Amino acid sequence: MSYYVTTPIYYVNAQPHLGHAYTTIAADVLARHMRQRGEEVFLLTGTDEHGEPVAQAAEREGVTPKQLADRNAARFEALMPQLEVSNDFFIRTSDPRHGERVQAVMQRVHDNGHTYLGTYEGWYCPRCADFKTENEIGPENTCPIHKIPLDREQEENWFFRLSAFQEPLERLFAERPDFVMPPTRFNEAHAFIRQGLRDVSLSRAKLTWGVPVPWDPGHVFYVWFDALLNYYTALGFARDGDDVTDTFWPPAIQLIGKDILKFHAVYWPALLMAAGLELPRHLFVHGYLLMDGEKMSKSLGNVLDPFEVMERFGTDALRYYCFREVSFGQDGSVSTTGFEARYASELANEYGNLASRTLAMIARYRDGNVPQAATDAVLAADFDGLDAEVAALLDGAELSQALDAIWQRVRRCNRYVEERAPWVLAKDPAQADVLDETLASLAEAVRALSVLLHPYMPSSTATLLDALGRPAVDFAAARYAPHGWGGAIGPLEPLFPKVAER
Ligand code: MSP
DSSP, rough: OOOEEEEEEETSOOOOOOOHHHHHHHHHHHHHHHHHOOEEEEEEEEEEEOSSHHHHHHHHHHHHHHHHHHHHHHHHHHHHHHHHHSEEEEETTTTTHHHHHHHHHHHHHHTTTOEEEEEEEEEEETTTTTTGGGGGGGGBBOTTTTOOOOOEEEEEEEEEEEEEGGHHHHHHHHHTSSSSSHHHHHHHHHHHHHHHOOOOEEEESSOOOOBBTTTTEEEEHHHHHHHHHHHHHHHHHHHHBOOOOOHSSSSEEEEEEEEGIIIIIIHHHHHHHHHOOOOOOEEEEEEOOOHHHHEOOOOOTOOOHHHHHHHHHHHHHHHHHHHHSSSSSSEOOOOHHHHHIIIIIIIIIIIIIIHHHHHHHHHHHHHTTTOOOOHHHHHHHHHTTTTHHHHHHHHHHHHHHHHHHHHHHHHHHHHHHHHHHHHHTTGGGGGGGHHHHHOOOOOOHHHHHHHHHHHHHHHHHHHHHHHTTTOOSGGGGGGGOOOOOOOOOOOOOOSSSOGOOO
């Protein structure tokens, strides 16, 4: 089966921050997990480069929009390997190959009769690049997201007949209750549709920084239409000389933040229907990472720098923290103190320590060889079904619940060490078999847990699995086996050293 997963494409008028990293890491966890399961995966991320906000930012800096886009897109692109994100492609909407495909799809929408020329007047937020509907306007005509005054704008625009999709969208929501997940977001989008849909502006006449409308080249497409289509256009040129659209379309899941729900759950399916394209199977909407109770964003100036966190604590720790601290799908606060506490108590003391004490005891009591003994049935029972549980949770993009299910077993193993007290067993030759069973069980448990944790923390789990001499990370290897494998282990540096030591 093919599994196509996407992130939103990020605006290039801001610096990358933890909010952007968050969605991208989530998509990467899913992509890595599905690769473990043998699926043919395509992970797409990229940058949204057209539109008024970028044109304005460039003007403020005295550069062309393309220069600004080149500079800032490079920062987003460089972020991916640092985050250990295994994206298959990085799309930039200023790529002419994207523009050509946008024009081809939109021409079809036009030919199918879903557009018309009209006049638009409304309250417009230049930062959102969006006209606001009446109930989206904050006090004194401000943008509730950016807290800046809205502009009253009027111009001749091409319109998309969104209203004509009222019924098809209602049917979609009636037939596919998991089209948008989690259910609270489904309900929110559904309610928006039921309020009655109005046609939306499709083009801008004043702007030149965008994809020209092929049937009226004095206009460029409104940035959201150009941007949404990236998910489709990328597959046409991501692999040089090879159009992989048929292999991967439609997306299995598209991850978005709750701020862009309307565009993805309402405009996007309507646009695809208008173009005669298949709809994504699922949209998953996550919440905001908050600092001091406000959404992190460039405009609010309260940015937690992912680069700094990664430099001090490592990428895996950042990846872990994002899904451990805040339940994926909900809003939640992140902080440096919260991060440091989880680093020390969970990564270093629970997982890291379980790994190092297991290896140290095997080195000390069994000359560095994992006993070939049968593993403990009691511990096996605690692992029974864990792989299937994690797979089922990740099928629904429940990243935090899956991580929690794994972590309960990390804790279980630490209790097991205390219960069995191998250092006591080692003193009594009559207990040699029990010690064999204990060490074989712990090695096997640590191995299986590391395979399950691999999508979240690719590098430290790989280091540990290498030290165990069992590097396989395919999903079959996530099952706790009934026997110790009997191989030699290697040395292991602390996976999560005290930060002062770094
Ligand atoms: N360019 C549009 C999306 C177009 S998709 C066809 C856009 N870009 S953005 O740079 O503002 O980034 C949007 C996404 O970044 C959000 O939907 C969300 O996924 C992520 N986040 C940005 N700030 C965030 C937080 N503080 N917390 C969690 N995610 C956040 O909108």
